[in-house]
Amino acid sequence: MSELLKVRPRIWIGIAIYLGYVVVVFTVQRLSGVPYTDLAESGSNLFFGAGLSLIISAVLLAITTTLLGWWRPALFDRQRSVRWPIIAPILLTIALVANLISTDWSAFDVPFLAAAIVLILVGFTEELTTRGLLLTSLRSRLGEGWVWFITTAAFALMHLANALSGQALGATLQQVAFTFMAGTIFYILRRTTGSLIWAMLLHGFWDFSVFSLTHGTSGPFAAIGATINVVAGIFALIAVAFVIRGSNERLDATTR
Structure with a gap:
């Protein structure tokens, strides 16, 4: 099945978009002067240290996706995979709810809540960059196994920039490992539903819950949420082979 696109997907285009995204976000966040470890301290820190870069x-x-004409292949698969691996995203959703229950909402003021809501945009930006546009470019030449691994690794590695923004290297490497598992969960959600939109929503609200949890004093369910998160990630690494097996998402694109 062929797709009629404005620009034929090429691997270098996806890589260029990925690198451009990382540079823009890192540059805007560095210019804010807010260390990564101080983001959750105030609404101002969260907005200028993270939210503004996401809006830009x-x-x-x-604009880039529109110029390329890649909205459909970036957001939708032609076929869904087997359904049962969606257990992993469901587990992550349960962990998300545990985070929200454990959040100290009394510590929130209007500026911080507004900035935290802006943070939900990360689901749109990071998913469209990696499991949207980069995925589309990779599907022009590679098999789905490589598409999963490269897009997930790219998603995880972009968080190395946090070490340059004040986070300890050890904590950053741990974050990269957990982010690889989270990326696999989001990939599974795309394949089992046939749409990236659900992954965008889960990703955005997950980050919202994580930053909200660190603002104020977290409740007793926070540890439960963290445990479920790890279980979901391990399950996803096992189940991802089943959503890859038999997939036929190789992109045969024509231009107009």
Whole structure:
């Protein structure tokens, strides 16, 4: 099945978009002067240290996707995979709820809540960059196994920049490992539902719950949420082979 696109997907295009996204986000966040470890201290820190970069990159990504004509292949698969691996995203959703229950909402003021809501945009920007546009470019030449691994590794590795923004290297490497598992969960959600939109939503609200949890004093369910998160990630690494097996998402694109 062929797709009629404005620009034929090429691997270098996806890589260029990925690198451009990382540079834009890192540059805007560095210019804010807010260390990564101080983001959850105030609404101002969260907005200028993270939210502003997401707003700028979201606009740039939307323009780029429109110019390329890649909205459909970036957001939708032709076929869904087997359904049962969706257990992994469901577990992550349960962990998300545990985070929200454990959040100290009394510590929130209006500026912090507004900035935290802006943070939900990360689901749009990071998913469209990696499991949207980069995925589309990789599907022009590679098999689905490589598509999963490269897009997930790229998603995880972009968080190495946090070490340059004040986070300890050890904590950053741990974050990269957990992010690889989370990326696999989001990939599974795309394949089992046939749409990236659900992964965008889960990703955005997951980050919202994580940053909200670190603002104020977290409740007793936080540890439960963290445990479920690890279980979901391990399950996803096992189940991902089943959503890859038999997939036929290789992109045969024509241009207009």
